[in-house]
Amino acid sequence: MEPLLSLRDLSIAYDVDGGTVTAVDGATFDVPRGVIVGLVGESGCGKTTLARSLTRVLADNARITGGQAFFDGQDIMALPERQMNALRWRKIAFIPQSAMNSLDPVYTIESQLAEVLCKRGGLTRARAHVRSEELFEMVGLERGRLRDYPHQFSGGMRQRVAIALALALNPKLIVADEPVTALDVIVQRQILDQLRDLQKELSVSVIIVTHDISVVAYVCDQVVVMYAGRVAETGAMRTTLTRPAHPYTMGLRNAFPDLKSAAGVLTPIEGAPPNLMHPPPGCRFAPRCPFAQARCTDSSPPLVQVDGDHLAACHRWQEADVLRPLAALTQTWAIDIGATEMGGAKS
């Protein structure tokens, strides 16, 4: 079946003082129908910019500089604003990162739901009320709390409200930017369970933007790993996490404290991502990569097929089976990063 969303070479740049920052650089991946895709990477890797571009709500200084994003066969990057606006909420809903603070404090939740349902969805007030109750029930909130204001809800409940808003008009794609980052572990887990249940029940596609691979491991079917604006690796979640082909993905796995395994030593990936105003030549991960060779700084590795839908952008992808056990060793990552350490200041 044709994927719901296909990104082809999508690039997005910000005009800033003194130049251009290419935040997303040639992103190519598919979002199949009825699955959860995790878009994972560290701050500044372009994951949020990419997610926002899917609703085409970008900062004033951002430009889509190339590529396409086919949603249901239609390139949404080329759509006139009027038609794009018709897709927002109805077909593509966005849950912003600060969902906890993005609700208007002076309106009740019901009136904020009504705004979406009536203005965007064309429902009557009465129908909107029925639908609001239905939505509250779906996300596990009591109907009686529809008339409450955002401050009367806890962080986890506000996140449920944000999910209810996103589901309001039965979209085909929900893009959630860090939906559980600010929450406690217990609430995190409950929200992810709810999201997963609703996604299955309604068979929508969901893109979860996160920096946390444990979120990916818990709910995602597919994963896209981004590094410094580019897709480093993508594939089925299980394959990508258990048999990664890109050293960055291997390194992320080591850096994560794991309660289920013995208390070993965590291995950081030394250094910081490059400054995207002046990205390094070749592979952008090369300055932090323990396996980098001369060719890695000479040319950018293309995204190649490792196996089936598992793709990786690494010159040494064919050696992944040999590199993986090496990447699990702490001493492998103890490289002198010297100059690269200074690059990654985030604005």
Added chain:
Amino acid sequence: MTAAPLVSLRNVRLHYPVGGAIAALRGKTTVVKAVDGITFDVAQGESVGLLGESGCGKTSTGRLLLKLDAPTTGTVTFDGADITTLRGADLRRFRTRAQLIFQNPFEALNPRFTIRASLSEPLENAAIPLAERHDRIVAALELVRLPEPDQFLDRHPHQLSGGQLQRIVMARALILDPVFVVADEPVSMLDVSVRAGVLNVFREVRARMGLTAIYISHDLALVRYVCERTIVMYLGRIVEDGPTEDIVREPLHPYTKALVTAVPVPDPDQSHDPLPIGRGAPDPRNPPSGCTFRDRCPQAFARCAVESPGPTRVGNRIVHCHLHAPS
């Protein structure tokens, strides 16, 4: 733990009136019991994790330990002295010996100050002679594994990455050679790939300086990495206290069980069973009677509603739960 503890809390309570001036005039103030009768000791050189959800009182406890808040009742003792009564030179000495490592490195440093100025400030406050200051700064940066100080000293916070900033925040806390630090979620604002580096520095520094440390977090996996002992809090009270490895392996209190199950793991084969805990957030303004966890507890029984569970010793742990109490 035969030596005298470095830090000691006895029946400490921190209650805040809420509702504001108008409610007060109407006589309608309620009291939030941020910390509600906690008792524990921290031995010299020990590292203790304070674990719990937002609103459980872990940050308030950290503030009480550093005399950033005064307890409503109870005593906080540091090195044998009641810190609530410290004044003058004794208080200044305490302020150098006990330090806080802030949660958000992006906000903990003055954006207008160079790194050198940020690190000099505590030295000035402690009247360290000018001639010594540069060496102290260099030594502190080396301690947190930022070995080439010239790269950093004249820069401003916005020119550094999160991992570098958090190390500088740590260097500032350590520059006066404290014996006790409280770290409040020091890596929660950092990317996963750099978290490990900061946690490793924290572990190393502790070992090298023989620091006594309190590490505040909601994530048991992080606490386990840096603390040999963990105190679990719920709604201002301690529910379980014991060696971290034992708690990870076999949590005794039903709340700890839920916390252990909820810890995110990067394992595709993890269990997706529902958490053994009721939904809903604890409401500190209106906690249930008896055991405050009972409304979310899957194992609650009649006694839990009428009687608040006291401490029970189970092996080398202390549990506050009627399931483990002698009847």
